[in-house]
Amino acid sequence: MGTILAMNLRTTFSRIGLLALASALIGCSNDPYFEFPVQSVVPGSLRQDEPSGEITPQAIVEILSATDLPVAFFGVPDRGSQALMIRIEQNRPYETFANPERQSVTMRHGMITGTRGLSGDLMSSEEEALLALVRGRRAGQVTYVQRYLTPESVTKVVTYRCGVEPDATVDIAIGLVQDSATEMVAACESPDGPPFVDYYKVSGSGEILASRQWLGKNLGYVAMQMLQR
Amino acid sequence: MAAVTAHRAKRAGAVAAAGAVFLLTGSAQSETVPSYNTYGSPGLIDMPSAEMAPDATIGLSYGRIGDGNRAALSFQITPWLSGTFRYTGIENFDHPASVDGVYYDRSFDVRVQLLRETRLRPAVAIGLQDFVGTGLYGGEYVVATKTLAPGLKVTGGLGWGRLGSYNGFATLGDRSEVVLGEGGVPTYDRWFRGDVAAFGGISWSPNDKLTFELEYSSDDYALESERGGFNHESPYSFGAQYRFDNNAQLGLYYAYGDTLGVQLTFPTNPKTTGVPGGLEVAGVPVKRRAPGSASDLGWTTDLEATERSLEQRMTGNLEREQLELVNVELRPRSATVWLRNPTYGASAQAIGRTARVMTRTLPASVEEFVIVPVENGIPMSAVTMKRSDLEALENDAAVEMLARTSITDAYRRGTPEDLVPFPRFSWEVAPYFDYSGFDPDMPLRIDLGVRAAASYEIRRNLVLSGEIRKRVIGNLDEISRESESLLPRVRTDYRLYAKEGDPFIRNLTLDHYGRPAPDLYSRLSVGYLERMYAGVSGEVLWKPADSRLALGAELNYVRRRAYDGLFGLEENVTVDPVSGIERDIPDVNGHVSGYYAFGNGFHGQVDVGRYLAGDYGATFTLTREFANGWSVGAFATFTDVTEEEFGEGSFDKGILLAIPLSVGTGRPSRTVSRQTIRSLQRDGGARLEVSSRLYDQVRTWHEPDVSNTWGRFWR
Numbered sequence: 001m002g003t004i005l006a007m008n009l010r011t012t013f014s015r016i017g018l019l020a021l022a023s024a025l026i027g028c029s030n031d032p033y034f035e036f037p038v039q040s041v042v043p044g045s046l047r048q049d050e051p052s053g054e055i056t057p058q059a060i061v062e063i064l065s066a067t068d069l070p071v072a073f074f075g076v077p078d079r080g081s082q083a084l085m086i087r088i089e090q091n092r093p094y095e096t097f098a099n100p101e102r103q104s105v106t107m108r109h110g111m112i113t114g115t116r117g118l119s120g121d122l123m124s125s126e127e128e129a130l131l132a133l134v135r136g137r138r139a140g141q142v143t144y145v146q147r148y149l150t151p152e153s154v155t156k157v158v159t160y161r162c163g164v165e166p167d168a169t170v171d172i173a174i175g176l177v178q179d180s181a182t183e184m185v186a187a188c189e190s191p192d193g194p195p196f197v198d199y200y201k202v203s204g205s206g207e208i209l210a211s212r213q214w215l216g217k218n219l220g221y222v223a224m225q226m227l228q229r
Numbered sequence: 230m231a232a233v234t235a236h237r238a239k240r241a242g243a244v245a246a247a248g249a250v251f252l253l254t255g256s257a258q259s260e261t262v263p264s265y266n267t268y269g270s271p272g273l274i275d276m277p278s279a280e281m282a283p284d285a286t287i288g289l290s291y292g293r294i295g296d297g298n299r300a301a302l303s304f305q306i307t308p309w310l311s312g313t314f315r316y317t318g319i320e321n322f323d324h325p326a327s328v329d330g331v332y333y334d335r336s337f338d339v340r341v342q343l344l345r346e347t348r349l350r351p352a353v354a355i356g357l358q359d360f361v362g363t364g365l366y367g368g369e370y371v372v373a374t375k376t377l378a379p380g381l382k383v384t385g386g387l388g389w390g391r392l393g394s395y396n397g398f399a400t401l402g403d404r405s406e407v408v409l410g411e412g413g414v415p416t417y418d419r420w421f422r423g424d425v426a427a428f429g430g431i432s433w434s435p436n437d438k439l440t441f442e443l444e445y446s447s448d449d450y451a452l453e454s455e456r457g458g459f460n461h462e463s464p465y466s467f468g469a470q471y472r473f474d475n476n477a478q479l480g481l482y483y484a485y486g487d488t489l490g491v492q493l494t495f496p497t498n499p500k501t502t503g504v505p506g507g508l509e510v511a512g513v514p515v516k517r518r519a520p521g522s523a524s525d526l527g528w529t530t531d532l533e534a535t536e537r538s539l540e541q542r543m544t545g546n547l548e549r550e551q552l553e554l555v556n557v558e559l560r561p562r563s564a565t566v567w568l569r570n571p572t573y574g575a576s577a578q579a580i581g582r583t584a585r586v587m588t589r590t591l592p593a594s595v596e597e598f599v600i601v602p603v604e605n606g607i608p609m610s611a612v613t614m615k616r617s618d619l620e621a622l623e624n625d626a627a628v629e630m631l632a633r634t635s636i637t638d639a640y641r642r643g644t645p646e647d648l649v650p651f652p653r654f655s656w657e658v659a660p661y662f663d664y665s666g667f668d669p670d671m672p673l674r675i676d677l678g679v680r681a682a683a684s685y686e687i688r689r690n691l692v693l694s695g696e697i698r699k700r701v702i703g704n705l706d707e708i709s710r711e712s713e714s715l716l717p718r719v720r721t722d723y724r725l726y727a728k729e730g731d732p733f734i735r736n737l738t739l740d741h742y743g744r745p746a747p748d749l750y751s752r753l754s755v756g757y758l759e760r761m762y763a764g765v766s767g768e769v770l771w772k773p774a775d776s777r778l779a780l781g782a783e784l785n786y787v788r789r790r791a792y793d794g795l796f797g798l799e800e801n802v803t804v805d806p807v808s809g810i811e812r813d814i815p816d817v818n819g820h821v822s823g824y825y826a827f828g829n830g831f832h833g834q835v836d837v838g839r840y841l842a843g844d845y846g847a848t849f850t851l852t853r854e855f856a857n858g859w860s861v862g863a864f865a866t867f868t869d870v871t872e873e874e875f876g877e878g879s880f881d882k883g884i885l886l887a888i889p890l891s892v893g894t895g896r897p898s899r900t901v902s903r904q905t906i907r908s909l910q911r912d913g914g915a916r917l918e919v920s921s922r923l924y925d926q927v928r929t930w931h932e933p934d935v936s937n938t939w940g941r942f943w944r
Contacts, residue, residue, distance in 0.1 A: 028658050089514040094624050102510030106624060113624055116511030116944070119504050119895070123943060124624055147626060151503035151892075153575055153856040155627060155940040218505055 055082045064176055064228055071175065071228040072097050074105060076118070078220035084227070105224075109135055110208025111200070112215060112224060120218020123147045123155065130186060133164040135206035137182045140164050144188060148216050158216075160188035172201060172209050175227025179203045181210070193217070262476050264432060264440055265494040267292030268358070268366070269301025270313050270338060273430040273444040274466045274482050274490060276392070278384040279354035279374035281342050283498060284308045285853070287861065290494040294484050295450070295459045296320040302884070302906070303338075304861050306853060309345075312863075313338040314884055314906070316667060317365070323456040328669040332456075335667065335908040337361045351375035357420060358392065362412040362878075365452065368392035369421050370428075380436075385429035388447045389421050395449035395464055397424030413878035413908075440470040442482070450485065462486030499859030504895035506944060512550060512582040513589055515623040518616075522593035529561045535592065540648055543590050550582040551897075555603050556644045563597035565611075567644040570602060573897045574858050574889055575938035576929050577627075580612050584619055591616075601639045602930045605742040605921075606690030607750065608639035609930035610774045623943065631939045636932055638774045640747040647689060656683040661698060663705060665727070667908055670710055676703030676727075680735070695737030695757070706731065713807035715874040716912040717814040719761075719841035722803060723910065725792040726760055733794020735760055740921050748773045750923050759918040762787040762841075763798055770923040775932045777826040779924060784819035785917050787841070815843040818917060824924055826933050830854050832862075841915045844868035848916065850885070856937045858889030858901050866914030874913065881914035883907035 055073060063071055063084050070087040074097075085097035085105060094113065098104040103117035111131050115121045126145035133140045144160045167183040181201040189195045196214035203209050210225045260283035266272030269290030271280040282288060288303040296319055303313040315336045322332035336359035346352035351373040359366035372386030387393075390404065404423030405416075430444035444466045453459035468482030468490065475495075482490035528535050536559045543566070544554045555567035566587060570579040580600055587598050598619070600612040618633045661680040666673050682696040700706075708724035726733070738756035745751050754766040764787035772779035791797030801814040820838030827833060834850040846868025854860040862885040872879040883905050890900040928934050 089516060091515055091517045091620065091623055096514040098511065104511040104514070106514070108624075114943075117509065119506065119508045121506045121944070123506070123940070124626055149506040149940050149944065150500065151505045151857065152500040152859075153506075153938060153940055154500075157626075 055084055059084060060175060060227060067228075069228075070095065070097070070226065072105070072107075073175075073223075073225045073227055075223040076219055076221075077223065107208075107224070109206065110202075110211065110224070110226060112211070112213050112222065115215065115219070115222075118219060120216060121149070122215045122219070123149055130162055130164065134184045134186065134200050134202060134208065137166045137184060137202055137206075138164070139166060144186075146193075146216060148218075156192075158190050158193040160190040160193070162186045162188035170201060172203075174210065174225050177209055177226050177229055179209060188214070196221070262286060262288075262478075262496045264442070264470055264480070265290055265292075265303075265478065265492060267294050267480075267482075267490055267492045268299060268313070268338070269303050269315055269494065270311070270340065270356075273384055273432060273442055274468060274480070274484060274492075275446050275448060276384070276388075276428045276430060276444055277340065277354070277356055277358070277370055277372055277386070278382075279342060279346075279352040279372045279386075281305060281308060281311060281340075281352075281354075282496065285500045285855070286496050286498050288494050288496045290492065292490070292492045294482075294490040295453060295488040296322070296457055297453065306861075309342040311340045313340075314908075315359075315366075316672065318672065319453065319457060321458045322453070326669070331669070333667070333669045333672065334363065334365045336364075336366050346375065358390075360420070361415050364390075364416045364419065366391055367416055367419060368448075372428075380434040382432045383429070384432075385427070388426055388428055389423055390419060392428065392447050393424040393426040394451055395426055395447045395461075397426040397447075399425045401425060411872045411875060411877055411879045413880060413882070414872070438472050440472070440480075441467075442470065442480070443467045446485070460485075460487040466490065499855040499857065499861075503857065503892045507891065507897055508895035509897050509944075512944070513546070513585050515585055515619050516589040517620045518593045523596065524594065525592075526561055526594050528592045528594075532559060535559060539590060543586065544648065546586045546590060547583065550586060552579060552583060552586075554648060556646060556648055558645060559591070559595070561594055563599065564591050564595045565599040565601060565642070567601045567603050567608070569604075570899070572899065573941075574891055574899050574901075575856070575897070575941040575944075576602070576935050577938040578897065578941035578944055580935070581942035581944070584614060588616060588619055599642075601642050601644075603644065604926045604930075605692060605740070606686075606688075607742045607744055608642045608644070609927055610935075611637050611639040611642055612930075612935070613637065627939050627942045630942055631936060636774050636930075636935055638747055640744055640749075643744070644689070651686055651688045653686040654683070656681070658682075663703075665705055665708060665723075666906070668708060668710055671704070671707070674704045674708065676700045676705040678703065690742040692740050692742075693738075694740070696735040697732055698735050699732035711806045712876070713805055714876065714912050716842040716844070716870065717801075717812040718803035718805060719814055719912045720910050720915045721912050722792075723761070726790075726794060729792040730760070730794030733760065734796070735794075736920060738921070745769070750927055752921060752923050754919060754921060757790065757796075758785075758787070759920070760794060761790055762917055763790050764788050766917070766919050768919075768923055770927060772824075772924070772927050772931060774930075777828075777933060779824040779928065781822040781824070781924060782819070783822070783838075783919070783922075784817070785919075786816055787814070787818065787917060788816075789814060813843075814841065815839070818843075820848075820916070822924075824928075826928075828933070830856075832860075836916070840866075840868055840913070841917060842870070842912045844870045844913055846870075846914060848881075848914065852885060856940070858887065858891065860885065860887040862886075866916075868914045870913035876911050876913075878909040878911060881907070881911065 072085055075082045083099050085099045087095050088098045089096040093108045094106050096104050096106045106114040113125045124147045129142035130144040142162050144162045146158045148156045150156050164186045167185050169182050172179050172181050181203050184200040186198040199212045200208045201210040212221050212223050215222050263271040263280040272278045282305045286305040290301040292299040298318045301313050301315040305311045317334045319332045321330050324332045338358045340354050340356035342354045344353040353373045355371050358368045368390035370386050370388045370392050374384045376382050402422045405418040426447035428447035432442045434440040446464050450459045450461050463486030466482050466484040470480035472478045477495045480492035484490040547554045551572040553569035558565045568583050573579040583600050596616050598614050601608045614634045622629045658681045663676045678700040680698045684694040686692050705727040714721045738754045741753045743751040750770045752768045757763045766785045768783040770781040789799045789801050804811050818839045820836040822836045825833045830853050832852045832854050836848040839845050848866040850864040852860050852862030866881040887901050887903045890898040
């Protein structure tokens with residue numbers, strides 16, 4: 001009995017020792033903004049958030065029955081991540097959608113003009129001309145600008161020349177959005193970035209109901225589907 | 230946007246391992262990093278080439294030829310100028326200064342690209358190798374490199390000095406053999422003199438990963454052959470190099486017909502390393518006011534009640550942005566927010582997030598927003614913007630908002646009263662590391678340990694703070710090398726502090742901060758200022774909010790601390806262990822400083838005054854700073870101490886490297902790891918270290934720093 005107790009005590013002590021060592025290594029503070037310095041050893045790029053996985057139909061039903069606000073689905077295939085976002089704010093034509101993880105996407109008539117909290121965010125864009133053709137379901141050549149932050153935190157401006165063309169007419173029935181839409185194709189090129197091809201499904205009233213849009217080298221293509229207008 | 234900025238290391242001691250980021254991150258670089266040679270510069274195997282690394286590349290290299298080991302840190306200072314610092318240890322080298330047969334030496338190189346490569350013309354560069362000091366590797370060269378076909382490059386050049394020592398074909402004057410001063414000064418009496426010889430080579434990369442190299446060297450390794458085991462059989466060397474996914478490169482060579490060579494380089498780049506834009510969550514969006522609501526002043530009938538409820542909501546909202554509301558003052562058409570930023574390295578990001586919170590919480594009639602960032606209870610600047618601009622420009626380029634924002638002095642904009650009551654106490658426990666380099670007995674010594682720091686804010690601008698450190702493992706206490714100093718031993722007694730101070734109080738000071746007049750900032754510190762000195766330190770800084778120029782003055786009264794690093798004080802007298810001579814350390818030292826942001830990220834500082842040992846002189850510092858908090862710089866101090874009195878190295882000089890914690894984490898942070906790499910610490914030109922100096926605290930919230938980080942305003 002005595003030996004067992006002693007052994008237990010010894011293990012307890014060594015555990016306390018280990019805990020003390022561990023806490024010393026991990027670092028602690030009463031300061032809510034305290035940072036553990038050794039985190040810096042592991043590069044952030046290796047610790048990007050886990051892919052949030054596939055959105056289930058169940059999750060879509062839940063969110064649509066919980067809110068009357070516009071809801072959109074976003075997918076980032078290169079990262080294998082998907083998200084449902086609710087509109088949280090409107091600033092004139094710009095609508096900001098967000099999820100509880102505090103990631104947000106801002107759209108203008110359904111065209112993504114900025115993202116926040118996704119890492120490698122699109123900071124802003126000059127989409128006026130492109131949006132006019134896409135919404136009007138007209139063909140043409142326009143200039144389109146995307147702005148990003150570099151790792152140095154300097155704004156990088158990429159100016160594209162885009163050729164826009166209407167394609168087939170399709171029926172859309174996703175979530176609570178049912179409409180017929182015209183597919184618009186925008187093929188863009190720039191000396192400062194890779195070329196890309198965007199698709200937009202545009203309703204008769206000129207709203208983009210679904211799209212696949214290039215948001216730069218870090219995010220790649222992002223898929224958007226309106227689930228509730 | 231240009232890139233001058235400094236991110237204050239809020240907890241300079243906390244920064245520990247950020248330096249290790251270097252080795253692990255690597256980076257995806259758009260431009261190609263050229264092959265490095267065994268000297269740690271772009272080149273062939275042992276010879277230089279005319280290539281430059283992409284702007285701002287930092288290369289960390291290890292190279293070996295025969296018995297010579299070379300560790301190098303190189304920096305692409307501008308697209309056409311690069312510099313390299315190298316530490317060499319040659320084994321089996323018969324020299325009086327060798328320790329256990331190993332001869333250690335430090336060297337600096339510079340290279341200037343005179344012509345960039347075009348379709349028809351080769352790149353042409355001129356370089357000085359080991360141009361400071363004893364010049365073991367001393368040599369100069371003019372070299373040209375041309376890409377003949379994709380992946381196929383030829384290099385040819387002329388070398389002097391060491392690079393003109395094999396098969397020279399001409400002689401240009403006499404090359405001096407004399408070491409200037411006590412070493413450590415530029416060897417200008419040798420440059421491009423003496424024998425000239427030709428060198429050259431070919432490199433061929435069949436794909437992105439592999440490079441094959443063949444070189445004809447003009448270095449005959451005379452010194453290594455004479456004093457060491459080198460055997461120069463042939464001028465030809467050849468080998469292959471492999472490039473890893475993170476751009477690290479490993480080269481293996483058969484060199485000089487008799488020996489093996491190796492080269493391992495980790496390139497990184499402050500401009501391309503890290504997560505673009507960061508991983509942090511989104512800020513809140515701007516809330517646009519309903520049309521017509523701006524004229525509603527109904528709420529002003531009960532201003533106090535509105536202010537109270539506003540304080541609560543704003544505190545909560547800012548906390549979610551990891552910012553702290555110090556106070557808010559409400560007027561019918563204007564509001565001022567005093568802000569503390571514990572989180573964002575980019576000052577513009579803290580301002581942008583606060584402005585957005587203000588659009589969501591302030592009554593609609595408030596059109597003018599004033600944000601006053603507060604450091605140590607002192608208002609640093611007043612950032613003024615219009616709410617309607619924020620509403621209109623949320624989705625535009627960030628520069629649009631910058632053009633409509635004014636940054637002015639916040640003198641007399643002291644806070645009415647802090648919402649969080651004083652005194653305030655905070656503490657933290659974290660690991661630390663410390664190192665000492667370039668001791669021939671042990672080139673690198675490291676301590677790892679635990680540090681406990683605490684800060685007690687007695688009232689708004691009066692802070693008692695300190696830090697104690699305890700080593701867990703390490704060998705800094707084993708420094709045994711004693712060298713004679715002809716000056717008071719103001720720094721060379723470091724080994725005694727390292728040996729006896731465990732645990733030790735790193736600093737324990739009472740600091741008072743103030744705003745004596747417009748554009749003026751002040752600090753008074755009393756206590757244990759640094760590891761080796763206690764005393765009183767007073768500083769004033771003049772820095773207009775929109776100025777690239779700042780001027781400061783600091784006066785210190787010091788007492789030498791006891792070696793055990795606890796509370797004891799000693800007389801300001803040191804005894805030299807070699808000569809036995811007693812010398813006095815003067816009680817008073819101080820400097821007048823000028824700071825200037827040149828633009829394009831270059832920042833200069835000149836400190837003129839009296840140093841710890843009583844010598845008078847000036848320190849010149851030039852730094853290249855990046856908007857994300859990285860900086861790379863160099864400094865040199867010239868005082869009235871003669872080269873003989875100073876001893877080895879002739880004068881104090883070194884390299885400064887700052888790496889922000891956010892590079893490793895991808896999360897915003899104000900913590901920056903700052904390292905000073907000194908080839909040698911002597912007693913001349915040694916300055917007191919005070920951790921709470923004003924300039925970095927102040928400039929963060931002034932121009933041009935705020936503009937330089939403005940890309941993050943909407944992030």
